[in-house]
Amino acid sequence: MLAALAEVKRDPSALAPLEVGAYGLALRLLTPHDVTDGALIERLGAWRAASMANYPTQFPVTAEGTARWLREHVLGDADRLMFLIVDADDPYGVAYGHMGFDHAHPSEPVLGLSNVLKGDRERLPRGAMEVVEERMIAWAHEALGVVQITAEIFEDNRPSCALHERLGFVQTGRRGLRRHVEGDRTVYRPLAEDDEAEPDRWWIRVVRAERSPRGRGSVASTRPEGETRSAERPPA
Numbered sequence: 001m002l003a004a005l006a007e008v009k010r011d012p013s014a015l016a017p018l019e020v021g022a023y024g025l026a027l028r029l030l031t032p033h034d035v036t037d038g039a040l041i042e043r044l045g046a047w048r049a050a051s052m053a054n055y056p057t058q059f060p061v062t063a064e065g066t067a068r069w070l071r072e073h074v075l076g077d078a079d080r081l082m083f084l085i086v087d088a089d090d091p092y093g094v095a096y097g098h099m100g101f102d103h104a105h106p107s108e109p110v111l112g113l114s115n116v117l118k119g120d121r122e123r124l125p126r127g128a129m130e131v132v133e134e135r136m137i138a139w140a141h142e143a144l145g146v147v148q149i150t151a152e153i154f155e156d157n158r159p160s161c162a163l164h165e166r167l168g169f170v171q172t173g174r175r176g177l178r179r180h181v182e183g184d185r186t187v188y189r190p191l192a193e194d195d196e197a198e199p200d201r202w203w204i205r206v207v208r209a210e211r212s213p214r215g216r217g218s219v220a221s222t223r224p225e226g227e228t229r230s231a232e233r234p235p236a
């Protein structure tokens, strides 16, 4: 999986925008050039600030920090890709939201979902995020050979839980989180081994299988994991 991602990441501008076929939308990969686009950085920062409660790491947003995150993580991390949601007839114009993948499994065809965010509610009306995400997942299936997509979502993030349920994701586990305040940052982390108190929040783990004998969404090869109290992997 990492090798397939590395090939795409080598030159993100080489991937032609993916037409969604609805709402006049397309998905295009974030490129190094975007990190120099001040208006885009402002937009991304404002969306992140407005949706802060839905992320495990919460902090005061700055343009500098947003550009660093794009450079060092979105573009820099080997296992991460981010698409911008754009107009199909102007893919290098204004972005309306974003979505992508991270936590690529080193050997299995498994990817995590990340950065699913609707920024412009007028341009992305009800129903749009679902067809856009379906298109991105179909691309990952066809181009990267991905057969399973996973995500961890705050249980109290009802819009995201509902979106992923509509997309055929199935809940396989639930993980308790503790809130840590560190200077101007608040971070939700899986409970420590010896932390017996009631969790501050919960993550649910959801999975969607792209090829399954019983069809999409049945996740035939995925055993329910049940409730987990300790860390399996660090928060995204």
Ligand SMILES: CC(C)(COP(=O)(O)OP(=O)(O)OC[C@H]1O[C@@H](n2cnc3c(N)ncnc32)[C@H](O)[C@@H]1OP(=O)(O)O)[C@@H](O)C(=O)NCCC(=O)NCCS
Pocket (backbone or CB within 6 Å): 051, 054, 115, 116, 117, 118, 119, 125, 126, 127, 128, 129, 130, 152, 153, 154, 157, 158, 159, 160, 163
């Ligand atoms: C998750 C997300 C992509 C889902 O998009 P969507 O399927 O288009 O759904 P919406 O955002 O329109 O939300 C669905 C409904 O819940 C409502 N809603 C949105 N946020 C809400 C909230 N925090 N609490 C209660 N209701 C909320 C919306 O008004 C909408 O109502 P409507 O259908 O009557 O218009 C989008 O809500 C979003 O970008 N959220 C912020 C980022 C985020 O949480 N990403 C996921 C991280 S796992």
